[in-house]
Amino acid sequence: QSALTQPPSASGSPGQSVTITCTGTRSDIGTYDFVSWYQQHPGKAPKLIIHEVTKRPSGVPDRFSGSKSGNTASLTVSGLQAEDEADYHCTSYAGSSNFVFGGGTRLTVL
């Protein structure tokens, strides 16, 4: 059982927006603004798409955005494209040099 809770699946049609949630506790997401999101295509390594809740690395489309409220972080993918179909993982710093991950969400583009 993962420390952070994500829905196992999400879906949307091309052009639509989809939001994936990541729920933790006061000990991780609720305390630290160190939530990051990773995109993973099948058989590939995860790729950083959001760090420190809202920041996008260079080269990541601005269709990807992150936010946080209380103990829950969210990733929104706007203007869905076929290549966005992948697994998405959230992680949070949990203090004492410890990190927790979510179980991952499979995003399907219909």
Added chain:
Amino acid sequence: QLQLQESGPGLVKPSETLSLTCTVSGGSVNSNSYFWVWIRQPPGKGLQWIGDVFYSGVTYYNPSLKSRVTMSQDTSKNQFSLNLTSVTAADTAVYFCARRVGGVRYFFDYWGQGALVTVSS
């Protein structure tokens, strides 16, 4: 461009020690700007942080694995390694090495392709 590549046995027997090495190219493990990380993903499941090693040799481990994990680095080979003792089937996973940005920043910006390790007799 930084690249990381995992290597090691793909099959380990129960109760034995899992040993993996990550070779870094395009950057140096002997840097005070980054931590070097192991993360694993059991088949069909989410990711799990295993631990970090800093250039000074300081290590941080997942509390749930701490009693069985040792991480180290070899600056002469620009590599870092993972040893996980007393493995069971639950340790079957794809093991990724990665880089974590240092300082008061907590995310993993470069990853290796991953190495599948199966624990089976």
